[in-house]
Amino acid sequence: MSATSNDIPSDSRTVPASVDVVVVGAGFSGMYLLHRLREMNLSAVVFEAGTDVGGTWYWNRYPGARVDVESLAYSYSFSEELEQEYEWQERYPTQPEILRYAQHVADRFDLRRDIFFRTRVTAAAYDDRDETWLVRTDHGDAVTARFLVMATGCLSHSKLPEIPGLDRFTGATYHTAHWPHDDVDFTGMRVGIIGTGSSGVQSIPVIAAQAAGVTVFQRTPAYSLPARNRRLRPDEIADMKANYRAFRKAQRESGFGVPTAPATKxxxxxxxxxxxxxxxxxxxxxxxxxxxxxxxxxxxxxxxxxxxxxxxxxxxxxIVEDPRTAxxxxxxxxxxTKRPCLDTDYYETYNRENVHLVNLRRTPLVEVTEKGVRTSDKEYAFDAIVYATGFDAMTGALTNVDICGRGGVSLKETWRAGPRTYLGISSAGFPNMFMITGPGSPSVLSNMVVSIEQHVDWVADAIEYLDRHGITTIEPVQQAQDAWVDHVNLISGFTLYPKANSWYMGANVPGKPQVFMPYAGGVGEYRKKCDEVAAHGYEGFSLSPKSPASPAAPAGSHRPPAG
Incomplete structure (x- = not known):
């Protein structure tokens, strides 16, 4: 269940031994950050496990994969030339169209020359004496850097269902997050699909239109709305391009990164x-x-x-004709309170004679067998099984890298009771390490490109500030971090979000601490807070010049923010 090669040859270039910044991930975050770092004349290397740029839109190639934010809004704003020259085709573009956009950006700004593909970061350790990070990859590379930026994405560490027998099935198996690069033809096949989150909702109608029979195994139903997708009209594209600046401002000040008229009742x-x-x-x-x-x-x-x-x-x-299925x-x-979905004919698909829904609340999954899937009620035989079972969201891509900060303390151990960050950007005990759209920021509750650009700009500006003032390290003050974590929890407590067993809460991963991870206060309010922190000399962060390693906290700590 891994992605098929794009036939891109292995990278024969030599990885530099030392750079200013190591960036992990070449999705929308890593690409824009690399562009910003070059503008600052800083040396950088980006490590990417895939064979090309695109991040989530490189890996998630399953049938029907689309973004749920309109294309003209789900795009970079940092280059007015890019905005004007690129032509989107659909209101909600498919994965291939979004990947083409990412590839266009990489080509236009010549980004690939500093990106090492087919390269997975396995470990990163902070050296207290040298005040640098040593980053290691699965190819044996070892790179020293002043700064480490985890641009690994919120939904990038996939998971399988926790049931026995996953290796027993003798037919074909697929995971929506690791779909083959070549098309999969389900014509005439009996297909079992496990999972009805966003990837399941999008892929089920497409697979059902091909397959002889589809059985959907649903533990928790999703709320889904019809996408009303269509091709974009030339006049609306022209109108958006003429008004992009005002629209971008509205995006940044909105709650979700998508401007809407505020409700009044x-x-x-x-x-x-x-x-x-x-x-x-x-x-x-x-x-x-x-x-x-x-x-x-x-x-x-x-x-x-x-x-x-x-x-x-x-x-x-x-919509659904059978009352029990409905x-x-x-x-x-x-x-x-769980990720809502946009779909094309999702509910209508259950009116097809070749589609059957199994409610796992009524008859739970027991195991995967050689022939297919067994529930508490019966065994289902399949030619192929599709796992649409999602991700270890927001933290998985971070804690599954062996990251060790001051004194060799691991990030995974530090976060054993749940992620703890200041602003979702960095974590106490891990100097000069930044996270793009990390836990404690709006991230998955927003238009991701808007949040990505805000984080990348904040991190780049912070590095520029350090260099301008002769400062070597930046790290959250523990008190400020604790106050921010409390604030994130307080805001979520005012909402209904904690009432659902969602991946926002980590509830889809057995044993994962159940805390609400994103910041629910809105994109605009969050931006104000980040801007305020920077305007006050990075209030709540400890800033220090180069000094001998010491077990004590760095000198020059700025006071934590009030509230």
Missing amino acids: SALEVSDEERDAAFEVAWESGSLVNLLTAFTDLAVDQEANDTAKRFIHRKIHQ ADLCPEYPVG
Whole structure:
């Protein structure tokens, strides 16, 4: 279940022994950061496990894979020339179109010459005496750097279901996060699909249109809205290009990185007719954000949220012909507290004669067998099994690298009770290490490109500030980090998010501490906080000139922020 090679030859270049910055990952974060570092005349190397750029859009090639943010908004804003020259084709582009965009950016800014592909970082250790990072790869490379930036993405460390027998099945197996580069033809096949998160919702209709039979194994249903996808009209492309600057400003100040008109009413203060009309407009718009922001209190009040839940349940029952299947597809957790989905004919697919839904709440998975999948009720025989079982989100890509900070303390051990960061950017005990869209930042609750650019700019500006002021290390003060973690938890506690067993909470990974990982205060408010920290000389960070290694905290600590 690994990606097939692109037939790109192994990299024969020599990895430099020392650089200013090591960047891990060549997705949208790593590419933009490399561009910024070059503008600052800093030496950098990027390590990427894949054979090309694109990150999530390199790996996730499953049938039907699309982004759920409109293409004209899900794009870089750092280059006005890039904005004007690139031509998007669809409202919600497919994985191939987004990958072409990433490749275009890499070509346009000549990024690949500093990226080492087919190279996975295995370990990184901070040297207290030299105040540098030693980064090691699976090829035996060892690179010393002043700064280490983990641009590894929030959804990049995939997982399989925790059931026996995964290696027993004699047919073909696929994971949506490691799809072959060549097309997979399911024509005439009996296919089992395990998982109904975003990748399952997108791939099930496409696979069902090919296969002789599809059996979907669902543990928890997803809320999904029709994407209303279509080709972009020339006039709307021209209009966006003419108004990009104002739109980008609105993105940065919005809650989700997607500008919307702010709601002014509670869902509970309007009539049933007015409420349903507003939900209907959102449903027809093909926008998740339009539904989530239709009223002021959907994210914070259970009774208000229940009105949205009942509306979506009615829609499902209207679309799905079999009453029991429709009921099984209706989620019971609050709307928006698990990742909502956009789809093309997802619910309609269950009206096909060749599609069958198995409710694992009723008949749990027991094991994978040589022939297929066994539940507590029966064994299902398949020619192929697709695992749409998601990721160890937000922390997996970080803790599965052997990262050791001051005194050899590991990040994995430091985060054993849950991730602890300051601003989602860095973690106490790990000087000069930054995370792009790490836990404690808006990240997965936002348009990722907006959050990526904000983080990359903040990190690049911080490095520039250190160099300008003769400062060698930057590291969060423990008190500031604790205050930020408390603030993130406080904000999430005002919402309904903790009521769902979601990957936002780490609930999909057995044994993972269940804490709400992203910052729920919104993209605009978060940006203000980060800007304020930088404007006050990186308040809440400890900044120090080069000095002999010492077990004591670095000198020159800035005071933690209030609140």
